[in-house]
Amino acid sequence: MLFGALPDLSLLPLLVLWFGPGSVAAVIMASLAAFFPIFFTIREGTKNIPRELYDVTTVFKSDRFSTFTKMVLPAISPHMFSGLRLAYDFDWEIIIAIEIATRVAGIGSFIEGTVTAGSLESGFAAILAIALLAVVVDRAFFGTLESWARKWA
């Protein structure tokens, strides 16, 4: 996703070289992976705001702050939500991959450890736990945001 074409994970060896195999590299990697889906969707949303709505804010003498909070922000919010959701999905992949690749302690390395040791039950339990967590966050957080947007969009 980074610059469109470069798969983010290819940067991981460099990050590990510079920051060591730990949370710092993981957080930087996850931030990079999250940045571009959010950036591109917000840019798209901003471009889609009709010129007329800016004229409305001007005619009714909105100040810059209100124009941002009461016009631009709600106008781009559906795009922003889908960007956030994309970033969230990407980051799950990235985090698990980093944990497995760099053996940082976490649920990813737990799956890797238990499966390699032959304890498939623990591995499946961990995978199930991740799936459950992902669904709950998806429904509770993104579901709420999107159902708000669906009311009017």
Add this chain to the structure above:
Amino acid sequence: MGTHVELDNVTKFYEGQEKQLHALHEVSFNIERGEFVSIVGPSGCGKSTLLKIMAGLDTPSSGEVRFQGGTVRGPHSKISMVFQAFGLFPWRTVLENVEYGLEMRKVPKAERREISRQYLEMVGLGGYEHMYPKQLSGGMKQRAGIARALTVEPEVVLMDEAFSAIDEVTADVLREEVSEIHKETGKTFVLVTHNLAEAIELADKVVVLSSRPAKVKKIFPVEIERPRDRSHSVFIHLHKDILQLLKEELESTIMRHRLKGIKELHTLHDMEGSERADAPPK
């Protein structure tokens, strides 16, 4: 009565990448207090630009617009606007949209709700205040747009092609209501439109602009009593006269472009050095 808005030699150039676009050329006319003025002209002539300058959304390259004697340099709290595509915020309910202008003026919530409800009643949107724009028809959206423009108690209401995105029957009803609102409130209205019959039906005077760069071609006073009947003989004659003028304007523009085209063709021939027997003399 008295002059309310004055347009004084309003000229507008837009800087293009290669050449300047001359949109308005020394447009001057006066609008009296309480008058309903329609502005018509060939499409793309710059009539919307003129309205935007009056709204303070754009600035003239030279000349000025004066409101109550003072130069308009930006949006004015006594000048409000109704938009072509309604300009409603889709994430706000009808009521929230209508109170937007008052909200920007920091009017307390309870007060602005009450005022907004009154205007919603006035435009016949009483039961629809909690609906979102997407649930409304075009005509109802524009009613909300009109209510929003009126809540801020403007003295001048600018309407940019306000009826053109609405189906004809609904637009007809809405025009009658706008005419009624104009009569009751005594506010000054300025309507930009390409619909000639609509312009005549509503206006005390119709300003006809020329093709780009737009100049005032002619101003027609409309002295027909209201409510107006489109089959009234004076109405029909006026419609015919203005249409004739606009057609002439359009034809002369086409001729101008043709002549320019022929000139360019000649230059091309000259450059190629081709002598043609049928080439007209220079």
